[in-house]
Amino acid sequence: MQETMTDEMLELVAQRFRLLSDPMRLRILHHLQSGERSVGQLVEATGASQPNVSKHLSTLKMHGLVKRRQEGNMAYFSIGTPFVFDLCNSVCTNMQEEWQERQSVLGGNG
Amino acid sequence: MQETMTDEMLELVAQRFRLLSDPMRLRILHHLQSGERSVGQLVEATGASQPNVSKHLSTLKMHGLVKRRQEGNMAYFSIGTPFVFDLCNSVCTNMQEEWQERQSVLGGNG
DNA sequence: TAAAAGTATGAGTTCATAGGCATATTGAAT
DNA sequence: ATTCAATATGCCTATGAACTCATACTTTTA
Numbered sequence: 001m002q003e004t005m006t007d008e009m010l011e012l013v014a015q016r017f018r019l020l021s022d023p024m025r026l027r028i029l030h031h032l033q034s035g036e037r038s039v040g041q042l043v044e045a046t047g048a049s050q051p052n053v054s055k056h057l058s059t060l061k062m063h064g065l066v067k068r069r070q071e072g073n074m075a076y077f078s079i080g081t082p083f084v085f086d087l088c089n090s091v092c093t094n095m096q097e098e099w100q101e102r103q104s105v106l107g108g109n110g
Numbered sequence: 111m112q113e114t115m116t117d118e119m120l121e122l123v124a125q126r127f128r129l130l131s132d133p134m135r136l137r138i139l140h141h142l143q144s145g146e147r148s149v150g151q152l153v154e155a156t157g158a159s160q161p162n163v164s165k166h167l168s169t170l171k172m173h174g175l176v177k178r179r180q181e182g183n184m185a186y187f188s189i190g191t192p193f194v195f196d197l198c199n200s201v202c203t204n205m206q207e208e209w210q211e212r213q214s215v216l217g218g219n220g
Numbered sequence: 221t222a223a224a225a226g227t228a229t230g231a232g233t234t235c236a237t238a239g240g241c242a243t244a245t246t247g248a249a250t
Numbered sequence: 251a252t253t254c255a256a257t258a259t260g261c262c263t264a265t266g267a268a269c270t271c272a273t274a275c276t277t278t279t280a
Binding site: 005010011012013014015016018020023026027030081083086088090092094095 | 115117119120121122123124125126127128130131132133136137140174191193196197198200201202204205208
C-alpha cells in the first residue's frame with residue numbers, strides 16, 4: 001500500500017475487492033478464464049439462474065472486469081482485466097502456504 | 111486461478127477477498143503497515159469507535175491477517191500476512207492504469 | 221478490595237446485496 | 251406482424267455485516 005491513502009482511495013480499493021468477494025462471481029470469472037462465453041454457456045456451466053448470471057455479468061462489466069460483445073441474439077463475455085487472476089492466484093498460494101504451515105504445526109513432521 | 115476450482119476453494123477465496131472489501135479494515139491494515147499498534151492507537155488513528163476497531167481486529171485475527179500480543183492492559187496488533195499489501199498494491203496499480211487509459215481516451219493526447 | 225483504564229463482547233438497528241420470480245427488451249425466424 | 255429464443259431488468263425477500271450503545275472482562279493502581 002502507498003504511504004498515504006485517502007478515504008476515496010480506500011473506498012475504491014475496497015470496492016474492487018468486494019467484486020471478488022462473491023463465490024458465484026469468482027466462478028463466472030473462472031469459466032471466462034478459458035475464453036469468451038455466452039450467457040447461456042455460463043448459466044450451464046455455473047448452475048445459476050439466467051437472471052442471476054446476467055446481473056453478475058452486468059456488475060462485473062460496470063467495473064471493467066469483463067467485456068461484452070453482442071452477436072445476434074447472444075451476448076458474449078470475456079475477461080476485461082486479466083490481472084484479477086493474479087490476485088486470485090496470490091490468494092490461493094497464500095492459503096496453501098498457511099495450510100502447510102498449520103499442518104506441520106499440528107502434525108509434526110511425520 | 112487454477113484449472114479446477116471446487117466450491118469450497120471458491121468460498122475460501124471469496125472469504126479472503128471479503129476481508130479486504132471493507133474500507134475501515136483496509137484503513138486499520140494500512141496503519142499497521144508502519145508497525146505494531148495498540149487498539150487505542152488505532153482508534154485514535156482511524157477515528158472509529160473502540161468497539162468497532164476491536165471487532166475488526168478480531169475478524170482480521172481470526173483469519174490470520176493480523177497477530178495479537180498482550181502487554182499488561184494493552185493489546186498490540188501487527189500484520190500477520192504481509193502479502194495483503196501486495197494485493198492492495200496490485201489493485202492500486204491496476205486502477206491507476208485504467209484511469210490513465212480512460213484519461214487518454216477522453217482527453218486525447220493534449 | 222475498590223476504582224480506573226484498556227479491551228472485548230452482546231443486543232439491536234440499519235444498510236447493502238445475492239438470489240428468485242416475473243416480465244420487459246432485443247434480435248431471428250416463420 | 252407474430253412467435254420464439256437469448257438476455258436484461260424490476261420488484262421482492264432473506265441474509266449477512268458494519269456500526270452504535272451498553273456492559274462485561276482483565277489488568278493495573280490506589
